[in-house]
Amino acid sequence: MYHTWMRFFTPSPLHHRLGLVCLGVGLQHGALPTVGPRTLDHHVAVIVHSGSGWFKGPDGRRTPVTGPSLIWLTPGTPHHYGADPGTGWDESFVDFTGPATATYTELGYIEPDRPLVPLTDTAAPRAAVGRMVRAARRGNPLLEVETGAAVHELLVALRRARADIGPDGDPVLQALARDAYQPLTVAEHAARHGMTAAELRTAVRRGAGCSPKDYLLGIRLGRAKELLAATDLPVAAVARRVGYDDPAYFSRLFARRVGAAPVRFREQQGRSVPGGWSDRVPDPDDPPTISA
The missing domain is CATH 1.10.10.60 (Homeodomain-like)
Structure with a gap:
């Protein structure tokens, strides 16, 4: 058995000019059907929160996948993957595209040559996907902008969650x-x-x-x-x-x-504040306020 929920979108050319657009988002868990072999014309981030399975890239080698992990699917790259039929896995996926993908790739946030990326934790990526899911309600006039903004957030969250980087960074x-x-x-x-x-x-x-x-x-x-x-x-x-x-x-x-x-x-x-400058990072739950 498996359970799946997904939505797909068709952003306008104007929305593409924002840099990134979300083409689809999904939440799935269980012994999911095998995906592929196939080749896509856009990017997909497949986040395996827990469970296990396998992945095959262009070289045809079958590589084990154990959550938490990220599977990068990049345009023009053949791939084939699936959850273990006995245990399954808990998965989120986000389809996206846009001119900013080239810059994110150059910066190392998207790694075409590294399709499998172990993660330390998926709480922050899951939260970004959750924003897309909530934005996907029928009739939302802000759909394309909200989901596109969340794709930017997702790429940052995935970059920070990589297992080869400590919690405080390199x-x-x-x-x-x-x-x-x-x-x-x-x-x-x-x-x-x-x-x-x-x-x-x-x-x-x-x-x-x-x-x-x-x-x-x-x-x-x-x-x-x-x-x-x-x-x-x-x-x-x-x-x-x-x-x-x-x-x-x-x-x-x-x-x-x-x-x-x-x-x-x-x-x-024009903001000179002699004596009032602080290097202390404010607590988001207790921000500076104007005293009465």
Whole structure:
């Protein structure tokens, strides 16, 4: 026996311009029928929450699948899979497409060469799928936008749930973030971790989808924006705080990446709050409020 629920959608060309659209969503459990062999023209994330089964890719090899796991089905790739007929599995699936899939693939969120991905937990992916399920009610005028937004959320949740990444993220990325404001070269950062520059580039590319230089630059510029928006520090002082001894170089770099010079960015924000800035992340269940 098995149980299944599914809905399929046909988003308009305008909705496709949002980057990602959901083409279908389903919840299934039990000894499900075998899927394929088949080839699709869109992406599917098959989330096996629990249970076991098998998967065959283009090479024809039968690989065991044990939940929690993710099966990536990518366009043009032959596949064949099924739950164990004796025990079955608990599955969610989401069909999606859109121009943003190329960028998510480049960033490492979608892995065409890695169709089976062990997961540590599926609570967050299940929650994202749940939003699509609730949005799928008949007559929902926000259907395409709600489900498309949830696909973005799902890709992030699946990326965070990968079993090869700790609950707090990649330790190398954490260390880079901690040392981001120090005036170190990529080679010097690598040496701190007993790695070559090439090994560090590979690790950061896999973990963050970018080069170490861009990863560090994003952290530095983010902090610089905070200091410019919320303090009266001179630009030169801001530059030093985020690791640049040459304020002129910092200003050129900032303008090139942000699209506005530091002084102009500060003018646009107009939110100087001397004495009121905090680095503490607010508790979502107890956000800052205006005191009576």
